[in-house]
Amino acid sequence: MVSPGSSAGYYREMPQVPPDFKISAATVHHVPVILNFIRKLAEYEKLSHEVVVDEDALRKFLFGPRPAAEAVLAFDGSQPVGFAVFFTSYSTFAGRPGLFLEDLFVEPEYRGQGIGKALLIHLARIVVEREYSRLEWSVLDWNQPSIDFYRSLGAEALQEWTQYRLCGEALQALASKSPASATEQGG
Numbered sequence: 001m002v003s004p005g006s007s008a009g010y011y012r013e014m015p016q017v018p019p020d021f022k023i024s025a026a027t028v029h030h031v032p033v034i035l036n037f038i039r040k041l042a043e044y045e046k047l048s049h050e051v052v053v054d055e056d057a058l059r060k061f062l063f064g065p066r067p068a069a070e071a072v073l074a075f076d077g078s079q080p081v082g083f084a085v086f087f088t089s090y091s092t093f094a095g096r097p098g099l100f101l102e103d104l105f106v107e108p109e110y111r112g113q114g115i116g117k118a119l120l121i122h123l124a125r126i127v128v129e130r131e132y133s134r135l136e137w138s139v140l141d142w143n144q145p146s147i148d149f150y151r152s153l154g155a156e157a158l159q160e161w162t163q164y165r166l167c168g169e170a171l172q173a174l175a176s177k178s179p180a181s182a183t184e185q186g187g
Contacts, residue, residue, distance in 0.1 A: 020076055024073060082106035
């Protein structure tokens with residue numbers, strides 16, 4: 001889920017980012033920092049009970065031989081203050097890849113300084129440079145500050161789409177079926 005956080009006035013004024021601010025691609029050495037940000041985001045979103053990821057999984061799936069996603073970190077000097085995790089999607093209608101933003105988080109004491117917006121600008125530039133068709137993400141429906149922020153950037157909620165997820169036992173059950181069983185009643 002994506003959440004830049006909430007601060008009064010955050011979306012009306014865009015102060016300058018800290019003077020020593022920078023965004024850079026995360027490396028395998030940043031795995032502990034990424035895991036810490038994931039846990040903080042989950043706490044903000046009231047989803048800490050769903051976090052099962054560990055450093056080994058992040059090393060494997062972000063920095064292994066076949067990375068499933070990428071991460072960037074926002075820094076104030078040498079201090080990591082935010083992150084974004086994203087991966088490539090594909091639109092058959094557009095005939096081009098897109099970028100899906102899985103997570104965006106900024107430390108509470110750094111919110112309201114334009115860091116969330118800077119991370120989204122960084123990702124938008126990646127989309128344009130790679131000639132992708134779009135940047136997409138999900139946001140919890142109760143997270144009005146983030147929704148307002150995204151709308152202020154020109155993002156549109158996709159009202160006609162409903163996101164589905166298959167995981168856990170339901171995923172295992174489906175994966176255990178034979179493709180031939182798809183033609184069976186109730187298959």
